[in-house]
Amino acid sequence: MNKKIFETLEYEKVKAKLMPYLASQTGRQELNRLGPLTDYEAIQLALTETLDGADVYRLKGGIPIAKLDNIAPQMKRLEIGATLSGLELSQITKVLRTTQDILGFFRKLQDEKITFHTLYDTVGKLQSLPEISRRLIKSIEGDGHITNEASDKLFGIRNRITSTESEIRGKMDGYTRGKDAKYLSDAIITMRDGRYVIPVMAQYRSHFGGVVHDQSASGQTLYVEPQAVMELNNRLRQNQIEEKNEEERILEELSNLLAPYREELLNNANILGHLDFINAKARYAGEIKATQPTISKENHVHFRRARHPLIDPKKVVPNDIDLGEDYKALIITGPNTGGKTITLKTFGLLQLMAQSGLFIPVAENSQMGIFNEIFADIGDEQSIEQNLSTFSSHMDNIVKILAKIDDRSLVLFDELGGGTDPKEGAALAIAILDKVGSKGSYVLATTHYPELKAYGYNRPETMNASMEFDTQSLKPTYKLLVGIPGSSNAFDIATRLGVEPAIVMQARALMDQDSQDLSAMIQDLSARQKEADDRAAKLKVEVDEAEKLHRDLRNEYQKLVNSKDQYLEKAKQQANDLVDDADKKANDIIKKLRKMEMQGGASIKENQLIDSKSQLNALHQAPSLKKNRVLRRAKAKQALKVNDDVLVTSYGQRGTLLRQFDKQHWEVQLGILKMKVSVDELEKLAPEKEQKTGPRTTIRKTSSAVKTTLDLRGKRYEQAMTEVDRYIDSALLAGYPMVTIIHGKGTGALRKGITQYLQGNRQVKHFEYAAPNAGGNGATVVYFK
Structure with a gap:
């Protein structure tokens, strides 16, 4: 895409806003390379990555990327067999440490x-x-210093150095604090050429x-290395040389250890930089x-x-x-100063940002297009060097634009045709617009x-379209009115x-009648538009x-x-507890009776004991009355005939009998x-009374036979899907929301499987997982239309 549009629409300023959120040098390099994409898949991927980054930022405060330097130069030095310095190795160590941290972070997620x-x-x-x-x-x-644990030999050398330094200081302290201190210009110990002196x-x-x-x-002070410490200084110097040699050996060893893993290390650094960049996009979106806009392949742009x-x-x-x-x-x-130019720039800049994979400051459900090129002729681009007037400069720019545009181009014209005779x-503006339209x-x-109106x-x-102007306050409102051309409002002002x-x-008389009619029409349209907007805003409230009330009522109903x-x-459980208590007492009585009979008391027949036991067991309530046989037999005894009104208990729906298939089945409307x-599911009802006036209303009854919850746990897939299909039909007939x-x-x-089924059912309005305390993603709440 042409670079001039970036300057015109201040695209680089937007990129600069992301810079403070970047921690890695590789992430900054990726930001510098950022530009609008023109491939659908690439744009979608970039936006999806930003969405993931926004989720991490919302849940965990962002991806924990440490401050990382670019290690590409170090990898090139390893490639030619060079030995890296301690600082260079520490930069690679940070990459490896951050890699481990990131892997652990996402494992927890x-x-x-x-x-x-x-x-x-x-x-x-x-x-x-x-x-x-x-x-x-x-x-x-972290600062590149080699630790004592790098090798046993280095550990020993540094111990000797410490011991020697301590011995030297002990002797030197004798000079600075003892009787010899009077010969010193200052009672301090210092160093010259790496040796301790006074x-x-x-x-x-x-x-x-x-x-x-x-x-x-x-010349009044001489820095002297006393004879008594010369041997100690020599020993210290020797140890220091051994330390340096051992450090160089360690650096070479570590460099050789890293050399075979150059590609892996560089790949890690690039991925961490990319994660850092995603993090920055997410944080800027939050700011x-x-x-996230959706992408329209047809270039239907809707910025809300x-x-x-x-x-x-x-x-x-x-x-x-809207456009497209x-x-x-x-x-x-x-x-x-009504906001026309800023509206133009806003549209173009948001499109550039969205094509770059950035979230844009718009409302939800906004939609972007994909343009191969975006051109703009905005502002005074007069060129003193070329000695061009403002009008000539604009025309020169427009000529270049017209030569490059096609059906995947977006063109932004500010004050088209301005700077010359109005007519x-x-x-010329109309002709230019026609040319753009023809392409x-x-x-x-x-x-x-x-x-142009x-x-x-x-x-x-x-x-x-026009930018609204408040004639009462004589100030622009900066609000875009689509479908209404602007009015100058000069006479009112x-x-x-x-x-x-x-x-x-x-002045009004000097205007031709057509112009006056046009102005009157514009004012009338503006008034109507404002009235419609006010009414729409009131209706939205x-x-x-109403939607909030509906949600509250639905929640209360579910509760x-x-x-x-x-x-x-709970009531059934309490009843069963009572029966269990009575059952226990009855068993105690039976034991006593048997004991009495064994002791030669009155004769008690076994069948009497069994009958008493059965009567007590019958006091238990079943968990559900849906399959109560007594109720079923009572319903079956009802005489059914054609045109009878019945209640289909399995669906909780009123119907009419059409014909009998056999003794056990009827056709029901x-x-x-x-x-x-089945006749077991039919209950005869009294005929409905006809209303004298108004349309007939059928009141759906909710049958206890259809619960508001279907439990499929432990069932096979095919059986469960069959039950879901039947259950949704039953719930719809029962009138459940x-x-x-x-x-x-x-x-x-x-x-x-259930999600796919619900997506394909036209009667399902929407569905969602249950609340965390109600099963979470182990249960799905279905809402009907």
């Missing part, structure tokens, strides 16, 4: 059952190299013997309250409540901007010319500012309140249904359905 679209696959490409990581972490500190006054240079290594600028990302959200006025579906050209008119400029390009244009009505795929009415009337089942089961139903299907978690096969 997997354990928590948090799902992502792409991040697990991306992180799965990291290679931890545990042995090398342990060796480097053990040997190199500052001796020049006249006492021979008092300590040894070697003079330096003198002060005045500007941006959302679009805001310019570089303007304070407290000051910017959001606007709905109903019209491919939008002509925006309105007063100066000639308007005619199938998409265009947003701003203008002052009244001729009519252009929007006369040309196909073209729409007028002049009147409110105190211009004499006679002058205004004379009422709809939101009521759940409470009813719980109380019923249920609304628009005809069904074959919502039901719950319990399928458990398991392998997820049954949950997936």
